[in-house]
Amino acid sequence: MSTQEKLLTLLIEQPSKYLSGEQLGQALGISRTAVWKAIQALKVAGYQLETKPHQGYRYQPTDLLSAPLIRQNLDATLTDLPLNIFKELASTNQSAKKAAAENSVSPQIFIADQQTAGYGRYGRTFVSPEQSGIYLSILLRPDQPLTDVGLLTTAVAMAVFRAIKATTGISVDIKWVNDLYYQGKKICGILSEAITDFESQQISHLVIGIGLNFADSTVIPAELQSKVGALFQQQPPITRNQLISAILNQFFQLYQTYTQGEFLAEYRKHSLLIGRNVTLQQGQQSITGTVKTINATGELVLTTSTGLRSFSSGEVTKVHF
Structure with missing residues (x-):
């Protein structure tokens, strides 16, 4: 320090x-x-x-991102967690991946007030204006082979859900597999990226990126304003530092036992999709069906014209209300 x-x-x-x-x-x-x-x-x-x-x-008091302020509200087991905070980064995920390539200590956290080249799934641009969002990446070195990366992504969504609920009382909706919605608009995306060791062909590191629109921003492009929202439209009752602390606390609690899937009942309860007719895009294929459930391994289960089908990957591109 x-x-x-x-x-x-x-x-x-x-x-x-x-x-x-x-x-x-x-x-x-x-x-x-x-x-x-x-x-x-x-x-x-x-x-x-x-x-x-x-x-x-x-x-x-200020909402300036600060390691001491984040650390103030971390669980006792996390007080030594390395927190790397930057005024600006191209991408927190890219910085975490660079640290992994350099064999840096893990776990460690990368946080930026602004990203100039933030990205989401499929390389899509993630607009990351200053002073209004939480752009955070967690670098992990798994102790054992990872077989349930998809389940881990759902656990991260649950951790963010719980953190928001605990600090604000707000209950958001979860869109499988990696998005959080509030008042009908997307406010958070989660991107998990695995790094494979060349020699062993095993996952050596995992980077989990969380991008959350904390406060309303005028920088969001006009074409996205009907789809993208923020957790707070008015003066936030908490700071970004407080919510970051809560997210880290919830994540590391869940990370210990996520493979058991005990959080899935709560995840399903707040699912935006269960019972809805949706279109799932998987590669070049589009599948339409009704979401029956999220199963024990975090897969999306659809009732389609050919029967029940389970999907571990893909993107829900349409929700038919």
């Missing part, structure tokens, strides 16, 4: 108190001059730090 992060953590832990440069210096083992320089650097980075003569410094 850098000096700036340590100093910010001290201020965050006592938000109602002014802490003098001398107090901060003693706590960190640095000079008052070093404290002053760190304070100025934090201000330049966008943090709101109130300065009062003869009393010191006090933290003012």
Whole structure:
């Protein structure tokens, strides 16, 4: 943890108190001059730090993405989780994949305030404007062979669902396999990418990307505004940091046992598709049918003209209400 992060953590832990440069210096083992320089650097980075003569410094709440603020609400088992936060990245998934190629520590988290080349399934552009979204990737090194990547993706959707519910009380809808909807519009997409070891041909790393429209943005292209929404249209009652903490807490809890599928009953309860007539695109083939259920391995089960069929991949392109 850098000096700036340590100093910010001290201020965050006592938000109602002014802490003098001398107090901060003693706590960190640095000079008052070093404290002053760190304070100025934090201000330049966008943090709101109130300065009062003869009393010191006090933290003012902000929605600036911050490792200390995220860490403040993480479960005790995650306090050492590496958090890499950037003002701008081309793509958090790409940064995580680069770290995997360099054999960096895992798990670790990559978060950006803005993505300039964000992408979703099939390489589609994911618009990622600054200060309004959560763009987050989790880099994992599986301890054992992964046989249920599809089930893991459904577990991630459930983790985001639970995090939103726990922090805001809002209940969103889940569109198999990787989208969350609110008030009829998509607000979140999930993209899981596996990295295969060349020699063993086994999955060596897994990157899970989460893109969530947190607050309404005027940057969303006009042609997408009828389809794409945001969790909040007005002033959000929570910060992005708080929701990120909740997502990570929920994900790592589910990750321990996701192969057992215990979350699937809750997933089905909030499914946007069960009972609906849909069109599924799988490669060049279109299949139309009624969604009967999501089965124990996370597959979409359709009642079609030729009987029951299960699909582990594909994209639901139409929902016929």
